[in-house]
Amino acid sequence: MKIEWWYWILAGFILIGLELVIPSFTIIWFGFGALLVGILLLLAPSLSDWLQVLLWAIFSVLFTIIWFKYLKPKKDNTHAGLSKEAIVGESGIIIRGTTDSYAKGTVRFRISILGADEWICFADEALKVGDSVMVEDIEGQMLKVKKI
Numbered sequence: 001m002k003i004e005w006w007y008w009i010l011a012g013f014i015l016i017g018l019e020l021v022i023p024s025f026t027i028i029w030f031g032f033g034a035l036l037v038g039i040l041l042l043l044a045p046s047l048s049d050w051l052q053v054l055l056w057a058i059f060s061v062l063f064t065i066i067w068f069k070y071l072k073p074k075k076d077n078t079h080a081g082l083s084k085e086a087i088v089g090e091s092g093i094i095i096r097g098t099t100d101s102y103a104k105g106t107v108r109f110r111i112s113i114l115g116a117d118e119w120i121c122f123a124d125e126a127l128k129v130g131d132s133v134m135v136e137d138i139e140g141q142m143l144k145v146k147k148i
Contacts (some may be wrong), residue, residue, distance in 0.1 A: 002049070003041075003049050003052055004041075005038045005039075005041035005042040005045070006038065007038075008034045008035070008037045008038030008041060008052070008056070009034070009035060009038035009039075011031075011034040011038075012031045012032065012033075012034035012035035012036075012038060013031065013035075014031070015027050015028070015030050015031030015034060016028050016031035016032070016035075017031075018031075019031065025067075026064055029060055029063035029064040029067060030056075030060040030064075032059070032060075032063050033055075033056050033057075033058075033059035033060030033062075033063055034056055034060075036055075036059050037052055037055050037056045037059065040055065084137070084138045086113065086114055087113050087114060087135050087138055087143065088135050088136065088137065088138065089134065089135060090109060090113055090134070090135050091109075091132060091133065091134045091135075091148060092107040092108055092109040092110070092119075092132075092133060092135075092145075093107065093108055093130060093131070093132060093133075094106070094107055094108075094121075094127045094128065094129055094130060094131040094132075094133060095107070095108045095118065095129060096129065097126070097127045097128045097129045097131070098122070098123070098126050098127045099126060100126055101123065101124050101125050101126060102122050102123075102124070103122065103126070104120050104121070104122055104142070105120070105121050105122065105123070105127045106118055106119070106120060106121065107119050107121045107133055107135075107143060107145060119142070119143050120141065120142045120143070121133070121135075121142060121143040121144070121145045122142060122143075122144060122145070123144065123145050123146060123147070124146065125147065127145075127147070131147055132147070132148050133145035133146060133147055133148060134146055134148045
């Protein structure tokens with residue numbers, strides 16, 4: 001049985017479609033390899049079956065290497081500190097005060113900060129309900145604030 005050019009085209013589209021079901025981002029490159037072999041076979045119908053399979057394997061591996069080595073977007077490893085930069089300097093109002101320094105209180109912001117408008121906070125001094133504060137730092141899930 002001779003492998004026809006449209007077998008490769010059909011296999012390529014099936015593999016590319018399979019990428020939608022199994023999102024590994026490698027199956028798609030095997031699909032592109034099959035499409036390329038189908039196009040080559042259309043242009044040069046005398047390619048032997050073993051050469052077609054070999055070309056498909058080579059093209060698939062090359063597409064995968066090119067993607068992961070040169071074209072893939074680089075990971076952004078700078079997640080640490082993003083939340084700190086977004087919240088330091090913001091001002092809010094104390095809605096649950098503290099009786100002494102470093103006790104936990106609650107601050108409310110006019111607008112949501114990182115998805116929440118109320119945050120647990122602490123300060124170097126006691127905080128009273130209604131005090132205006134500014135965020136100095138973020139430590140875990142708590143904000144260090146100071147009166148303004």
